[in-house]
Amino acid sequence: MSKNCPIYGKAIYMDCLECDEKPCKMEKPKKIVIGIDQSYKRTGISVGINGNLVLIKSVDLSKYNSNTEKRKALRGVLFKLINNINNKYNILYNNIICIIERIRLRSKGFLNIDYIKSIGALNALIVDVMQGFNIPVYSVDTRCWKSQIIGTSKGESNSYGVPDEKWPTVRWLCRKGYRKEILIDVSDSRKTKNTFTKNGCKYMFDNDAADSAAICMFGFIGEKDKLLSEK
Numbered sequence: 367m368s369k370n371c372p373i374y375g376k377a378i379y380m381d382c383l384e385c386d387e388k389p390c391k392m393e394k395p396k397k398i399v400i401g402i403d404q405s406y407k408r409t410g411i412s413v414g415i416n417g418n419l420v421l422i423k424s425v426d427l428s429k430y431n432s433n434t435e436k437r438k439a440l441r442g443v444l445f446k447l448i449n450n451i452n453n454k455y456n457i458l459y460n461n462i463i464c465i466i467e468r469i470r471l472r473s474k475g476f477l478n479i480d481y482i483k484s485i486g487a488l489n490a491l492i493v494d495v496m497q498g499f500n501i502p503v504y505s506v507d508t509r510c511w512k513s514q515i516i517g518t519s520k521g522e523s524n525s526y527g528v529p530d531e532k533w534p535t536v537r538w539l540c541r542k543g544y545r546k547e548i549l550i551d552v553s554d555s556r557k558t559k560n561t562f563t564k565n566g567c568k569y570m571f572d573n574d575a576a577d578s579a580a581i582c583m584f585g586f587i588g589e590k591d592k593l594l595s596e597k
Contacts, residue, residue, distance in 0.1 A: 401582025410578030422547040424575040468505035504593035527560040532573035548572040
């Protein structure tokens with residue numbers, strides 16, 4: 367009989383006898399939260415283990431020509447992420463939850479039907495992938511996670527080119543010590559929007575990744591009754 371192992375992948379009895387590290391004996395994570403800030407342009411994905419952020423990233427979907435291709439690409443990323451979590455920590459999927467941002471039905475007082483339909487399809491993809499691994503998916507309102515995790519749901523101006531509504535989350539994550547995880551060097555690109563220059567180099571902050579990190583942390587310290595089950 368073989369079993370999952372962070373070193374060998376699939377380990378047999380002799381592998382275990384020759385192993386000095388014994389990673390299977392280490393304390394397993396008690397809770398893993400996957401936080402997703404979903405968007406067809408760039409989707410932020412973060413992973414937290416027992417209240418600590420271990421992954422903060424985003425997936426650039428703007429290079430794909432259609433929403434169908436974007437959903438297909440995101441599906442592949444999510445499958446790989448979950449398999450990597452399982453291979454590394456050998457954790458039962460019932461110790462994992464996923465939290466996404468709840469659909470905003472109105473923007474500036476208007477009902478955007480096209481947005482609701484498209485983001486609903488993206489949410490359905492995430493739910494389908496997660497439920498394939500028996501991972502429950504919940505959603506949280508934007509103003510709720512911002513006020514509880516960041517401390518404010520209001521935007522603030524800044525000198526780094528970050529959109530005002532995104533800056534408090536970026537600043538919060540930088541103060542947590544994760545500045546390098548969301549700082550992107552775009553010196554070789556023609557991009558000028560949402561960028562800033564320092565020491566002759568052009569940078570931008572990945573605000574989508576930052577949002578996903580805050581959504582992820584809501585799973586540990588936010589009010590659980592504010593989460594809605596997505597099915």
